[in-house]
Structure formats: structure tokens, C-alpha cells
Amino acid sequence: MALDIRRQIPATFERVERNKYGYNAKQVDAFLSRARNSFENPGNTADPVASADVRDVAFDPVKGGYDAQSVDAALDRLEDAFARRERDDLINQQGEEAWLRQIGKLSGILRGRLHRPDGERFRRPARKRTRSYNVQDVDALCVQLIDYLENDQPLSVDTVRRAVFRAAKGDEGYDEAQVDVFLDRVVELMAAID
Incomplete structure (x- = not known):
């Protein structure tokens, strides 16, 4: 269609x-x-x-x-x-197997980071005054992503696209750029699956 x-x-x-x-x-x-x-x-x-x-x-x-x-x-x-x-x-x-391999490869990369311990999933900014994302907010979304990928829990790709995290300063939070790149890959995976 x-x-x-x-x-x-x-x-x-x-x-x-x-x-x-x-x-x-x-x-x-x-x-x-x-x-x-x-x-x-x-x-x-x-x-x-x-x-x-x-x-x-x-x-x-x-x-x-x-x-x-x-x-x-x-x-x-x-x-x-x-x-x-x-x-x-x-x-x-290339066949459905090629698509499944592509999805599996991307999923494996993402899961590696998702299964890191809370507070350790992403790097911290080196400079103290740099804006960063609240660690608990990002980790909470990561738990939802694990449930989506591994436990078939529903999660909309728009929830990931529209995720908003409280602001933190420097090493009190996660590096914004690294989190943003990771979430772009999550959206890529979810869009390919759904």
C-alpha cells in the first residue's frame, strides 16, 4: 500500500x-x-x-x-x-533476514549502554558550568527502553522524540550531546521496528 x-x-x-x-x-x-x-x-x-x-x-x-x-x-x-x-x-x-540482522545489530549496540548501571550510562561533561541532563530523568527513560526492547512493554517512538529532561550543571548530569545521539539511534530503531 x-x-x-x-x-x-x-x-x-x-x-x-x-x-x-x-x-x-x-x-x-x-x-x-x-x-x-x-x-x-x-x-x-x-x-x-x-x-x-x-x-x-x-x-x-x-x-x-x-x-x-x-x-x-x-x-x-x-x-x-x-x-x-x-x-x-x-x-x-535483501530479504527479511537482512532486516532482522540490521535491527539486531543496532539493538545490541543500544542494549549495551542501556544495561550499564544507573548513573553510569553516559559520560559526564568535563566542565563544571556546562549544561547537562538530569541523571535520574535519563535513567528513567532508559529503564522504559529496556522494558520496550526486552519485555514487549508498549512505548511510543514519540515518547522518545519528545523526551524532556531537567537541567543539571556539569558533572552532576549526563553529557547532552551523547544522550541526544543515543536517543537518535533509539528513534531510528523504533521507527524501523514499528
């Missing part, structure tokens, strides 16, 4: 008030146009888009720009659509 990407992504988004910040409309429109073209014409675009590109895209904040929540929700749907297509393409080209 082919996905109609135009139904998933609106032609335009509501803007925030003129004195508030939203996403740069030109950047959003340009990326979504490129993504639509890539999705509808796979293999026939000069600048193809993959699920990782959708996950990693960032837009400049501008006053009066597009509402960030609406754009983020549309990007989540778009990422899921690309991930499903990438999974289906891999299965069609």
Missing part, C-alpha cells in the same frame, strides 16, 4: 505571532519540497532524503515563523514514512 505523502504533510503551516519565534518558513518549505520529491521519486532525485535526514534537519528561528510544534509533528510522520519505506526496500532487496 503506497503512502500518499501529501496527505501526511500539510501544504503550509500556521505561523506564530509576529513577536514570537517559529521556524524559518522558507527553510521548512524548501526541505519539505525536497523530501516530497525524494519520497515520490525514489532514486530519481539529485539530492535524496532519508529518514535520518528528516530526523536531523534543523531550521533557523525567526519571528513570525511557522509554528514549531506543527512542523515537528509533520516531520515525525515524514520520518516514519521514510523509515517504513527503507525497511520495505531492504526486505524486498
Whole structure:
């Protein structure tokens, strides 16, 4: 069953008030146009888009720009659509065993970190005044992820995408960049599975 990407992504988004910040409309429109073209014409675009590109895209904040929540929700749907297509393409080209090996490899990497003891899953920033994530908050999400991966407990990929952690300072918390990269890989895995 082919996905109609135009139904998933609106032609335009509501803007925030003129004195508030939203996403740069030109950047959003340009990326979504490129993504639509890539999705509808796979293999026939000069600048193809993959699920990782959708996950990693960032837009400049501008006053009066597009509402960030609406754009983020549309990007989540778009990422899921690309991930499903990438999974289906891999299965069609190399078989379900290849897909299962890919999922197993990524799952194994993630589980290695998830099974570290509480308080030791991620590095601590070296500088005392560097912003970091609250250790207990991150560890609580990691416990949910273990339950999802190993005990078939339900967990939405959007829960991981929207995870918010209290702020900490320096080595009182986990390094933000390392946690963010890890969670991107978790989203990649969940999108490929679901």
C-alpha cells in the first residue's frame, strides 16, 4: 500500500505571532519540497532524503515563523514514512533476514549502554558550568527502553522524540550531546521496528 505523502504533510503551516519565534518558513518549505520529491521519486532525485535526514534537519528561528510544534509533528510522520519505506526496500532487496540482522545489530549496540548501571550510562561533561541532563530523568527513560526492547512493554517512538529532561550543571548530569545521539539511534530503531 503506497503512502500518499501529501496527505501526511500539510501544504503550509500556521505561523506564530509576529513577536514570537517559529521556524524559518522558507527553510521548512524548501526541505519539505525536497523530501516530497525524494519520497515520490525514489532514486530519481539529485539530492535524496532519508529518514535520518528528516530526523536531523534543523531550521533557523525567526519571528513570525511557522509554528514549531506543527512542523515537528509533520516531520515525525515524514520520518516514519521514510523509515517504513527503507525497511520495505531492504526486505524486498535483501530479504527479511537482512532486516532482522540490521535491527539486531543496532539493538545490541543500544542494549549495551542501556544495561550499564544507573548513573553510569553516559559520560559526564568535563566542565563544571556546562549544561547537562538530569541523571535520574535519563535513567528513567532508559529503564522504559529496556522494558520496550526486552519485555514487549508498549512505548511510543514519540515518547522518545519528545523526551524532556531537567537541567543539571556539569558533572552532576549526563553529557547532552551523547544522550541526544543515543536517543537518535533509539528513534531510528523504533521507527524501523514499528
